[in-house]
Structures are given as structure tokens and as C-alpha cells.
Amino acid sequence: MTAWNIRPIASALWRNRTGALLVAFQIAIGLAVLVNAVYVVKQRVELIGRPTGMDTDNMIWVASAGFTKNFDYDSSWREDLATLRGMPGVKAASLMSNIPLSGGGSSNGFQNRPGENIPPKEIVQGNNYDVDEQAVEALGIKLIAGRSFQASEIQPPSETFELSSQAIVTEAFAKELFPKETNFVGKTFYGGLSKPIVIVGVIDHMLGAWVGWDKLDHVVLFPRLKNGPTAIYLVRTEPGRRDAVMRDIEAKLGDSNPGRLLRWVRPFDYFIDQSYLDDRNMAIFLVSVTTALLAITALGIFGLATFNVSTRIRQIGTRRAVGASRMDIVRHFLVENWMVTTAGVVAGCGAALGIGYWISVKYELPRLDLYYLVGGVLTIWLIGLAAALQPARRASAISPAVASRTV
Amino acid sequence: MFGYYLQLALRNLRRNPGLTALMIGAVALGIAVCVMTLTMYHAMSGNPIWWKNDVLYAVTMDFWDPQQPNDEKKPELPPTQLTYRDAMAVYRSDIPARKVIMHKAVGILSVDGQALKPERVTTRVTTKDFFQLFDVPMQYGGTWTDAADFGPEPVMVLSRKMNEKLFGGANSVGKRIRWNDNEFRIVGVRDNWLPLPAFYDVNNGSLEDPEDVYIPFGWNVALELQSAGNTNGWKPEDVKNYQDFLGSEMTWIQMWVELPDRAAHDKFKAFIDNYAMEQKKAGRYQRPLNNRLTKPDEWLKVNDVVSNDDRILVGLAFAFLAVCLLNTVGLLLAKFLNNAPLTGVRRALGASRRQVFMQHLVEVGVISTIGALLGLALGGLLLMGLRALYTFDVQDAGGTQALAHVDMTSVVTALSLAFFATIAAGLYPAWRIGRIPPATYLKAQ
Numbered sequence: 001m002t003a004w005n006i007r008p009i010a011s012a013l014w015r016n017r018t019g020a021l022l023v024a025f026q027i028a029i030g031l032a033v034l035v036n037a038v039y040v041v042k043q044r045v046e047l048i049g050r051p052t053g054m055d056t057d058n059m060i061w062v063a064s065a066g067f068t069k070n071f072d073y074d075s076s077w078r079e080d081l082a083t084l085r086g087m088p089g090v091k092a093a094s095l096m097s098n099i100p101l102s103g104g105g106s107s108n109g110f111q112n113r114p115g116e117n118i119p120p121k122e123i124v125q126g127n128n129y130d131v132d133e134q135a136v137e138a139l140g141i142k143l144i145a146g147r148s149f150q151a152s153e154i155q156p157p158s159e160t161f162e163l164s165s166q167a168i169v170t171e172a173f174a175k176e177l178f179p180k181e182t183n184f185v186g187k188t189f190y191g192g193l194s195k196p197i198v199i200v201g202v203i204d205h206m207l208g209a210w211v212g213w214d215k216l217d218h219v220v221l222f223p224r225l226k227n228g229p230t231a232i233y234l235v236r237t238e239p240g241r242r243d244a245v246m247r248d249i250e251a252k253l254g255d256s257n258p259g260r261l262l263r264w265v266r267p268f269d270y271f272i273d274q275s276y277l278d279d280r281n282m283a284i285f286l287v288s289v290t291t292a293l294l295a296i297t298a299l300g301i302f303g304l305a306t307f308n309v310s311t312r313i314r315q316i317g318t319r320r321a322v323g324a325s326r327m328d329i330v331r332h333f334l335v336e337n338w339m340v341t342t343a344g345v346v347a348g349c350g351a352a353l354g355i356g357y358w359i360s361v362k363y364e365l366p367r368l369d370l371y372y373l374v375g376g377v378l379t380i381w382l383i384g385l386a387a388a389l390q391p392a393r394r395a396s397a398i399s400p401a402v403a404s405r406t407v
Numbered sequence: 408m409f410g411y412y413l414q415l416a417l418r419n420l421r422r423n424p425g426l427t428a429l430m431i432g433a434v435a436l437g438i439a440v441c442v443m444t445l446t447m448y449h450a451m452s453g454n455p456i457w458w459k460n461d462v463l464y465a466v467t468m469d470f471w472d473p474q475q476p477n478d479e480k481k482p483e484l485p486p487t488q489l490t491y492r493d494a495m496a497v498y499r500s501d502i503p504a505r506k507v508i509m510h511k512a513v514g515i516l517s518v519d520g521q522a523l524k525p526e527r528v529t530t531r532v533t534t535k536d537f538f539q540l541f542d543v544p545m546q547y548g549g550t551w552t553d554a555a556d557f558g559p560e561p562v563m564v565l566s567r568k569m570n571e572k573l574f575g576g577a578n579s580v581g582k583r584i585r586w587n588d589n590e591f592r593i594v595g596v597r598d599n600w601l602p603l604p605a606f607y608d609v610n611n612g613s614l615e616d617p618e619d620v621y622i623p624f625g626w627n628v629a630l631e632l633q634s635a636g637n638t639n640g641w642k643p644e645d646v647k648n649y650q651d652f653l654g655s656e657m658t659w660i661q662m663w664v665e666l667p668d669r670a671a672h673d674k675f676k677a678f679i680d681n682y683a684m685e686q687k688k689a690g691r692y693q694r695p696l697n698n699r700l701t702k703p704d705e706w707l708k709v710n711d712v713v714s715n716d717d718r719i720l721v722g723l724a725f726a727f728l729a730v731c732l733l734n735t736v737g738l739l740l741a742k743f744l745n746n747a748p749l750t751g752v753r754r755a756l757g758a759s760r761r762q763v764f765m766q767h768l769v770e771v772g773v774i775s776t777i778g779a780l781l782g783l784a785l786g787g788l789l790l791m792g793l794r795a796l797y798t799f800d801v802q803d804a805g806g807t808q809a810l811a812h813v814d815m816t817s818v819v820t821a822l823s824l825a826f827f828a829t830i831a832a833g834l835y836p837a838w839r840i841g842r843i844p845p846a847t848y849l850k851a852q
Contacts, residue, residue, distance in 0.1 A: 018839075022737040026730050033726050040719070067515035067525060068588045116643070120475045159631075159648070192643030261515055261525045281793075282716050286723070289440060293727050296433055300734040303429065307741035359719070 027344025032351035053205035055140025066229035073228030089241035092137035097130035105209025114194035127208030146185035146201035157227035164222035168201035305391035317402030333392035341384035416770035434778025437731025442786030444724035455602035464700035473693035488658035503664035509533035548595035559625030610636030754845035771833025
């Protein structure tokens with residue numbers, strides 16, 4: 001250890017401690033912010049990037065609102081769907097009650113046996129959609145058991161949130177309802193007023209309406225037409241043809257019926273991006289502010305090292321004159337800087353864990369992983385080293401002659 | 408003396424421009440981030456109707472599932488909305504000076520004989536007191552009469568924005584317009600109004616624009632309208648038609664009342680409690696009696712209008728400012744100590760410690776002023792960038808308006824905070840340099 005001269009470096013540092021303490025303090029804050037920013041950003045990125053179960057890249061949503069008194073909803077949607085299905089590049093088109101991942105939708109409590117007094121804990125929440133026979137194809141979801149709906153099974157629109165007697169459900173929802181089963185097709189579950197519903201198909205995965213909901217993958221599809229006078233069409237295109245098909249839809253449906261307003265034609269991304277807007281912005285904000293903060297901290301380290309070099313020019317010259325190598329000088333400043341950084345890191349670890357704990361409680365997230373802390377400490381050490389390197393090398397360039405020159 | 412110190416300060420700053428730029432940059436950056444975050448936080452957490460905070464109350468009543476509260480995380484709170492039947496029953500009371508029951512809907516506006524395309528508009532279906540109760544400014548005309556509410560009469564108030572779109576901003580009172588193909592007569596135009604956060608209906612985003620169109624409450628029954636906000640229920644019910652829906656346990660109506668004094672508050676509270684007790688006898692309201700009159704500031708708090716994200720951002724902004732200021736202290740210290748020989752000469756020539764301290768403090772003042780001004784400009788730029796992040800669609804550019812006006816309160820707060828913090832940061836280096844015995848540095852020369 002003596003080769004590293006820890007003790008004289010420390011005592012030199014202690015004699016000029018104010019600047020060092022200030023930098024150590026900055027490093028402590030920097031580490032606490034860095035670790036927690038990475039922790040929060042990672043959660044958000046994972047949230048935004050989780051699989052949806054759908055073919056989101058090739059999906060288009062179209063909304064048409066009938067508003068005149070003599071508007072005929074029934075013939076309008078039939079005509080629109082026929083037009084959409086006949087367009088080149090369209091794989092499937094379907095009438096749906098709501099748009100998944102859009103923040104708007106309907107949910108209900110379901111149970112695995114009839115009866116009015118089921119304990120609340122056994123009620124399983126599901127996000128339900130009214131769909132038609134092309135929905136599975138149009139959503140691009142994968143059936144892992146059972147079958148899709150047939151055209152003859154689709155029921156007329158309901159004004160009163162009525163449930164159907166058949167359903168296609170996600171595996172996650174079925175498992176929650178029937179924890180002990182593995183085969184769910186043909187099983188009966190119950191909605192409000194003990195209305196029986198038979199599972200005809202199971203899909204592996206699909207996300208519902210509200211991105212902040214922990215039951216997001218509990219999706220239930222009912223064979224029913226969406227009620228009027230607003231129709232929402234889902235169109236799935238062949239890969240890569242989405243934008244061209246969107247232009248075609250605007251042109252074909254725009255003026256085809258004066259009794260309605262073609263409200264919009266939008267890619268699925270529009271709704272997904274909007275739902276995750278706050279999460280995305282939070283991530284962008286955290287990353288940019290943390291980067292700026294670390295840059296300023298690095299400048300602080302650089303400033304301190306530069307100052308220390310400039311006030312010790314004669315001492316450095318003297319050391320060089322009595323035999324210290326250039327490497328010794330570089331090492332001196334790097335070790336000195338490392339001590340400052342480490343003091344900051346030690347204080348920062350406590351702050352990082354404290355803030356991490358607070359965030360995990362606030363957001364109900366898993367506790368801050370210690371890997372983040374290790375990564376943060378290594379990063380800060382590297383930044384400290386890089387920031388002090390240039391001043392240390394400048395110090396090593398000081399000529400031994402300086403020692404004799406000015407005395 | 409001050410003029411001379413200022414001159415010295417400017418000369419000193421010019422001596423090492425790199426260091427000076429670094430200090431000013433650090434101060435400016437810290438302030439910019441603070442201004443930006445505080446503006447955002449202010450827009451989302453302020454009380455947009457603070458002047459009526461003591462007389463306005465949101466009305467909530469707990470008729471929920473006897474087995475579990477509406478929100479497991481806040482079991483003490485009733486649902487945020489009322490059922491249609493309760494809203495109608497409580498609305499009959501004439502204790503409140505003003506009262507409003509309402510919900511949001513969506514409609515299509517069209518004007519006969521105009522070439523403009525029909526327009527989809529957000530609509531508030533409300534009783535007539537809405538405008539006076541929330542102090543909504545009017546550009547033309549006014550609200551409708553009592554009789555129009557449940558008649559309902561085909562009358563409508565337009566937003567200024569929509570009036571400009573449809574009638575070029577002219578006084579359109581008396582003009583005819585079609586809403587979902589029903590003819591309405593315009594009785595008023597609401598002026599620009601942007602309560603932030605949108606407190607009167609917490610179903611929607613807190614940065615959402617107010618509605619474009621207002622129609623009397625009775626139209627929901629007449630046209631069988633459903634809420635464009637949330638409709639929630641707890642009880643399995645056999646709802647076959649709209650009449651069933653109106654009589655059901657579904658919540659979708661928001662209610663606010665204006666109670667001018669304590670006596671009126673107590674009287675109205677007794678009235679709704681009494682109503683709930685009567686309902687208990689009829690088999691409803693099986694939870695413990697829990698009706699609430701909530702003031703706007705409390706309402707924003709219990710409904711989590713300020714999200715955890717915003718709190719983290721404010722914490723981050725202050726951590727950032729702290730680092731910037733610590734940095735400035737360090738740099739100032741280094742800079743002053745660098746010039747210590749000069750100071751030594753000044754002390755030897757007779758400058759007192761006080762004078763040296765004052766001289767350096769002036770230097771700090773110059774740095775913090777330039778930094779604060781630059782920071783404000785930079786903060787404005789950052790806010791514009793932030794607006795770009797939140798602008799989603801040109802048509803739906805709702806909340807972005809909120810961030811468009813940097814409000815003076817947060818600017819003054821951030822600016823004075825930054826200015827005084829920098830001065831405070833400069834105190835120690837200025838004091839320290841004054842303590843230096845002049846002889847040490849004279850010797851070194």
C-alpha cells in the first residue's frame with residue numbers, strides 16, 4: 001500500500017477539504033439521482049415495450065358517427081364493412097365496441113359459479129369487448145384452444161351493456177377464474193345476475209384498455225355488434241401496406257354517406273402512444289435531466305482537480321525534482337480524486353437506497369435492485385476518473401525546474 | 408463604492424472567461440430546469456378556483472356495495488359521482504345558493520346552410536348554474552333559465568373557440584344550430600376559460616380543455632344520452648332500457664353546490680344525511696353513513712390529480728438545482744482563492760475585511776443575475792420543448808395550452824429562489840477570502 005501513498009494524499013486533501021466536500025456532496029446527489037432514474041426509466045421502458053398480443057403494426061382504427069335523425073346505423077355498418085373488406089391489402093375488418101390500449105373501455109366482474117353472495121375476492125375482473133366474426137383475424141391474436149365466433153352467432157346491438165352467452169377469453173383470465181384447470185374450452189362462467197357464459201375459445205395473450213391497470217391481460221370478447229350511431233371499425237392490413245390502406249379508406253368512406261361523419265382514420269400506434277405518453281415523457285425527462293446532472297458533476301470534479309493542480313505547481317515541481325516520476329504525479333491526483341469520489345459514493349448509497357425505498361412504496365414497485373447501485377457506483381467512479389484525467393496529466397507535465405525557479 | 412466593486416467584478420470575470428462561463432452556465436441550467444418543472448407542477452397542482460374555495464363543495468354519497476368500498480385503497484371515500492336518482496333527489500333542495508348536476512357527452516354540431524363539415528364536439532350536459540357557480544366568463548349572452556333545465560328547452564352555450572370556427576367570432580346569440588341533428592338556439596358564448604387542473608370533472612385528464620358546448624341537463628333523458636366520462640356500478644342489475652338505467656345504482660352524474668356560510672353548509676349536510684337515512688330504510692345505502700361535502704383544494708388532493716410522477720419531477724428539479732449551486736460554490740471558491748494574492752495586496756493597502764467581503768459579494772451578485780436571466784430564457788425554451796413532447800395531435804392539442812402560459816407565480820418563485828440561493832452560495836467563499844491573512848500571499852509574490 002505504501003507505493004500508493006494513501007496517507008500523505010489524504011492529509012493533503014484534508015488540509016483543503018472545503019472544495020473536496022462540495023464535490024463529494026454533488027457526487028452523492030448525482031449517484032442517488034442516477035440510480036433511481038435508471039430504476040424508474042427501466043420500469044417505464046418495460047411497461048411501454050411489453051407484448052400486446054396483437055398485430056399492432058398493421059392495424060387501423062376507423063370511427064364513423066351517424067348524426068342525422070334518419071341515419072340508418074344497420075345498413076351503414078354493413079355497407080362500410082363490405083367496402084373495407086373488399087379493399088386491396090386488407091386482411092380482415094371488424095366492428096368493435098372499444099379500442100384496446102386506448103384508455104376507454106368497459107369492464108365487469110365475473111365469477112366461476114352462479115350466486116349473488118360471492119366474496120369480493122373471488123370476483124375476477126375482465127375487460128370486455130363486443131366483436132364480430134372477423135375479430136380474431138383482425139386483431140391478429142392467437143387462438144390456443146377452441147374456435148373463433150361464427151357469423152351466425154353475432155348478436156344484435158345492446159343499449160344496456162348486456163353480456164353474451166358465449167365468449168373468447170385470454171388464458172390469463174381463464175386461469176384466474178379456474179385456477180385448477182388446464183382446459184378451459186366449454187367451461188361456463190357467470191356475469192352479473194348469474195348470467196351463464198360459455199368459453200368457446202382461448203387466446204394466448206391480449207392487452208385491454210387501461211395501461212395502468214394490473215388486470216390488463218384479462219380480456220373477454222363477446223359476439224355482439226357495437227351499438228350505434230357511432231361505429232368503430234378495426235382494419236388489419238397485409239404487412240407494410242397500412243399507410244396506403246389508410247389513404248384509401250379516407251378516400252372511399254369520406255363522402256360515401258352524408259348522414260354520418262367519418263371522424264377519423266388512425267393507426268393503432270396513435271392510441272398506444274397516447275396511452276403511454278406520460279410514461280414516455282417521464283423517461284425522456286429523467287434521462288435528459290440525469291445526463292445534464294452528471295455532466296455538471298463531472299465539471300465540478302474537473303474544476304476541483306484543475307484548481308488543486310494550479311495551486312500546487314511548485315510542490316509538484318519539487319516532487320519531480322526529488323525523483324518522483326510522471327506516473328507518480330498522475331497517480332497522486334487520481335488517487336486524491338478517487339478518495340473524494342468514494343466519499344461521495346458512500347454518502348450517495350444511503351440517499352439512493354432511501355429514495356429508492358420511497359419510490360417503491362409510492363408506485364408499489366419491487367424494491368430497488370442492488371445491481372442498480374453497483375452499476376451506479378461503477379459509473380460514478382468512471383466519470384470521476386475521466387474528469388480528473390486531463391488535470392492529472394497536465395500536472396505530470398510540470399517541469400522539475402519549476403521548483404528552483406521562483407523561490 | 409458599489410460602482411467600483413461592480414467594475415472590479417466585471418474585470419475579474421473577464422480574467423478567466425472559461426471559469427465564468429462555467430459558473431453562469433451552471434446557475435442558468437439549474438434555474439431553467441427548476442422554472443420548467445415548477446411551471447408544470449403548478450399547472451397540475453394549483454387550485455384553479457381558490458377564490459371560491461370556502462363556498463364550493465363537491466357532493467359525494469356512499470351508497471356503494473355493503474361488502475367493499477368503492478376504492479380499496481381509500482376505503483373512507485364515497486364514489487366520486489352520484490347516481491341519476493340521488494342527484495335528482497338532492498338537487499331539489501333549495502339550501503345551496505347555487506347548485507349544479509352534470510355529465511359529459513359527445514355530439515356532432517352542424518349548421519344548416521353552411522358548407523362547413525359537421526364538427527364533433529365535447530359537450531357538458533348541465534343545469535344552468537354551471538357558469539355562475541364556477542365563475543365562467545361569458546363573451547356574449549348568458550346562461551339559460553331555470554325552466555329550460557328540465558323542460559328541456561333547445562338552448563345552448565358555445566365556447567368562444569367553437570363560435571370562432573362556426574360564426575367567425577361574431578355575436579351568434581339567437582342563431583340556430585344542430586346538435587346530433589336536433590335544433591338548438593344559441594343563448595350565450597363562453598369566453599376563453601381554462602381551469603387547471605380541470606377540477607370539476609375528475610373523470611378526464613387533468614390538463615383537458617373544457618367542453619365546447621353546453622346544453623340543459625334534461626336533454627340526457629330526452630335524447631337518452633350516456634356519459635362520455637366513466638359510468639360505474641357495483642350491483643348486478645337487470646338494466647333493459649334507459650328508464651332502468653336512470654333508476655339503477657350506476658354513477659355518472661357530478662354534483663357541486665355553493666354554500667355561502669357555515670350555517671348553509673351544516674343545513675345542507677343534514678339534508679343529504681337525512682336523505683341517505685331515508686334511503687337506508689328503503690334498503691339502499693347499506694354502508695355506514697358517509698356523505699361528503701368536499702372543497703376544491705381537498706377534492707384535487709383526494710382524487711390524486713397531482714400524480715406521483717409530478718412529485719418525483721419536482722424532487723429531481725431541486726436535486727438538480729442543488730448540484731448546480733454546490734458546483735457554483737466550489738467554482739467560486741476556486742476562483743476567489745486563485746485571486747488571493749491580489750486580495751492580499753488590497754488588504755495590505757488598507758481594505759477592511761468587510762470591504763473585501765462586500766467586493767466579492769458584488770461579484771457573486773453579477774454572476775447570479777446573469778445566470779438567473781439566462782436561466783429564465785433557457786427555461787422558456789425548455790418549456791417549448793416540453794410542449795412539443797406533450798402535443799400529441801394538432802386537433803386534440805388540449806393540455807398543451809396549459810403549458811403555453813408560463814405563469815408569473817412560478818417564474819417569480821424559481822427566480823427569487825435561484826437568485827437568493829446563489830447569493831447564499833457565494834457567502835461562504837466571499838467570507839473565506841476575507842479571512843485570509845494578507846501577509847501569506849504577499850510573501851508568496
